[in-house]
């Protein structure tokens with residue numbers, strides 16, 4: 001009968017069969033729950049023939065790249081960090097459309113993996129693995145018509161796919177809560193298993209409109225304060241996902257004796273188990289007040305804060 005324990009054993013076995021006794025795997029690692037669980041699964045299946053490639057595209061949250069590196073340093077796996085901020089930001093310059101941003105980032109990830117495969121002698125007989133999960137598959141749709149959002153796992157260029165024997169996506173029938181259960185089954189620490197999701201395109205889809213380094217820095221600082229205050233209020237375990245969005249809206253404010261004309265920051269917080277539907281989190285006003293006061297005081301270029309009170313549907317969790 002179907003249990004997570006059985007699923008885990010069967011998947012490890014079928015991965016071994018497919019990869020063979022000498023095959024190697026390059027894992028596209030974001031440091032999020034899905035790809036971390038997949039790292040554990042593949043490490044169990046093939047040990048040191050696994051190479052985890054973590055691409056820091058310069059659109060991570062504050063300190064995130066270092067946190068991912070530190071988490072993986074404690075494990076016995078081959079881990080590589082690629083700092084590619086310049087490469088991604090230059091490709092994104094001036095691009096405003098959310099789907100176009102996703103396509104550019106998804107493709108660029110692919111090219112980085114191809115380059116790293118070359119560097120580590122991973123051949124065309126070897127494999128690329130991605131932590132694609134079921135909602136990524138559904139929401140990305142089949143043709144252009146069904147697309148809600150193309151999750152970046154689905155955006156690899158054909159030439160990159162062709163560079164490997166196959167692309168392995170062993171989590172593609174699981175929902176998020178099942179992936180977490182599998183992570184526990186594999187002995188991953190709770191702080192990794194319970195991390196909130198972070199989209200592959202990162203802050204690029206939380207900066208409405210064109211992405212710049214300055215905007216990414218502003219958003220990182222504001223988002224950091226939001227996360228700090230939520231943790232301080234003891235709410236971090238109750239809210240499934242929470243983050244700040246740098247809207248493209250500027251409005252008039254007043255500071256001292258002067259007029260300002262700065263950006264509006266939106267705060268998002270949702271409760272959900274499957275991320276297919278979601279409710280907005282009922283964050284107490286006092287907590288929102290503390291977050292708002294700190295952000296407008298401590299972060300330049302933001303003079304107004306709003307809290308998003310829409311459910312999914314009709315909104316989505318991310319703004320783009």
Ligand code: XMP
Nearest residue numbers: 149150151152197199200201275316317318
């Ligand atoms: P939405 O915004 O569609 O998000 O309600 C549902 C969940 O998916 C995450 N998300 C993404 N993850 N690439 C990803 O890997 C993406 O392009 C992407 N867009 C949204 C989102 O953070 C939420 O957890």
